[in-house]
Amino acid sequence: MINIAILGPGGIADDQHAPAVKFHPQTQLWSVLSRSSQRAHAFAIKHALAAKNPCFSDLDSLLADPGLEAVIIATPDRLHAEQVIACAQAGKHILLEKPMATSLKECEAMMRACEENKVVLALAYHLRWHAGHRLMASQIREGLLGTLRHFRVHWTFAAKDGSNWRSSPETGRWWSLAANGTHCLDLARWIMTPTEGEVSHSTCLISQSKFNSPHDESAIVALRFESGATAEICVSVQYQSESRIEIYGDLGEIRMEGTMGRHGMGDIFHNGKRFDFQPQNPFLGELNNFVECIQAGSKPEVGPKEGKRNVELLLNAIGQAQ
Numbered sequence: 001m002i003n004i005a006i007l008g009p010g011g012i013a014d015d016q017h018a019p020a021v022k023f024h025p026q027t028q029l030w031s032v033l034s035r036s037s038q039r040a041h042a043f044a045i046k047h048a049l050a051a052k053n054p055c056f057s058d059l060d061s062l063l064a065d066p067g068l069e070a071v072i073i074a075t076p077d078r079l080h081a082e083q084v085i086a087c088a089q090a091g092k093h094i095l096l097e098k099p100m101a102t103s104l105k106e107c108e109a110m111m112r113a114c115e116e117n118k119v120v121l122a123l124a125y126h127l128r129w130h131a132g133h134r135l136m137a138s139q140i141r142e143g144l145l146g147t148l149r150h151f152r153v154h155w156t157f158a159a160k161d162g163s164n165w166r167s168s169p170e171t172g173r174w175w176s177l178a179a180n181g182t183h184c185l186d187l188a189r190w191i192m193t194p195t196e197g198e199v200s201h202s203t204c205l206i207s208q209s210k211f212n213s214p215h216d217e218s219a220i221v222a223l224r225f226e227s228g229a230t231a232e233i234c235v236s237v238q239y240q241s242e243s244r245i246e247i248y249g250d251l252g253e254i255r256m257e258g259t260m261g262r263h264g265m266g267d268i269f270h271n272g273k274r275f276d277f278q279p280q281n282p283f284l285g286e287l288n289n290f291v292e293c294i295q296a297g298s299k300p301e302v303g304p305k306e307g308k309r310n311v312e313l314l315l316n317a318i319g320q321a322q
């Protein structure tokens with residue numbers, strides 16, 4: 001049994017990671033880090049944490065526990081680097097929420113710490129474990145659409161106000177780009193780069209017009225790959241819409257409606273005909289890959305190199321290099 005701690009018992013940890021760890025036959029929820037002892041206790045009771053003393057407000061004390069083997073980090077983006085480095089130095093394996101960090105320097109320091117301490121660092125891009133996305137990706141690689149020409153994704157939600165931590169420079173560096181855009185960039189590269197090469201050019205427009213946030217509220221990213229194929233990403237926290245992905249090639253198109261999000265559901269069409277897939281919990285797939293890597297000493301499906309490249313594209317999008 002792999003004992004796993006949660007750092008940051010917030011929305012995604014409570015809603016997805018904790019249930020996935022409880023469901024997985026080889027993992028158990030062990031301890032939790034929160035700034036509030038009340039929140040830690042509530043989380044410990046709700047999710048039946050197994051350690052004798054499961055609640056911590058200090059990371060070093062949580063990491064000093066020899067019974068702890070791995071952590072899931074689900075804290076604001078600015079905290080990721082320091083927490084990953086501390087966990088790696090304590091010899092704990094890490095499943096880290098996206099985006100990896102807020103600068104390339106941080107990414108490099110995190111990679112060094114994980115390599116030196118021989119711990120797994122897996123990036124939580126759960127949309128790669130959406131059963132329909134996986135089926136499409138493998139068939140596209142086998143030539144379903146012929147040469148790929150264009151990838152388009154539109155994914156938005158309506159934030160209720162400007163108070164989200166992603167909107168604050170102390171805790172985030174991007175808003176719509178970190179909430180949704182980082183997933184979209186990951187999917188665009190996952191689908192396109194195996195046949196069309198790396199992103200060779202990118203450009204972006206952002207808007208901050210609804211909440212007057214210091215960070216992007218909407219972003220439109222345009223990418224060109226080495227082959228000349230292109231991609232468009234439109235993300236926003238200003239308005240609600242159903243997500244949509246379109247992939248175009250010489251032999252046709254794929255449309256995916258409502259597949260983005262946490263649930264693993266949605267509809268997929270290939271040249272207008274419904275494409276059937278068996279929905280699965282993407283967070284369980286992601287956790288399973290993490291567990292396999294810990295047990296086999298193998299590399300995660302989405303590792304720190306991918307995470308760093310994603311951060312580089314996020315920085316390009318806001319016109320910053322570091």
Ligand SMILES: NC(=O)c1ccc[n+]([C@@H]2O[C@H](COP(=O)([O-])OP(=O)(O)OC[C@H]3O[C@@H](n4cnc5c(N)ncnc54)[C@H](OP(=O)(O)O)[C@@H]3O)[C@@H](O)[C@H]2O)c1
Pocket residue numbers: 007008009010011012013033034035036039040073074075076077079097098099124125126165171178179261262
């Ligand atoms: N894979 C996905 O689809 C997905 C979806 C949502 C979020 N995420 C990622 O998961 C991470 C957490 O996001 P979330 O939406 O779960 O956020 P959230 O609900 O606000 O939870 C974040 C947690 O981090 C802790 N925290 C520590 N220092 C904090 C600070 N200075 N400000 C705010 N919170 C702080 C908080 O726990 P205490 O207050 O108890 O200390 C809080 O519960 C982010 O990296 C995000 O990008 C991923």
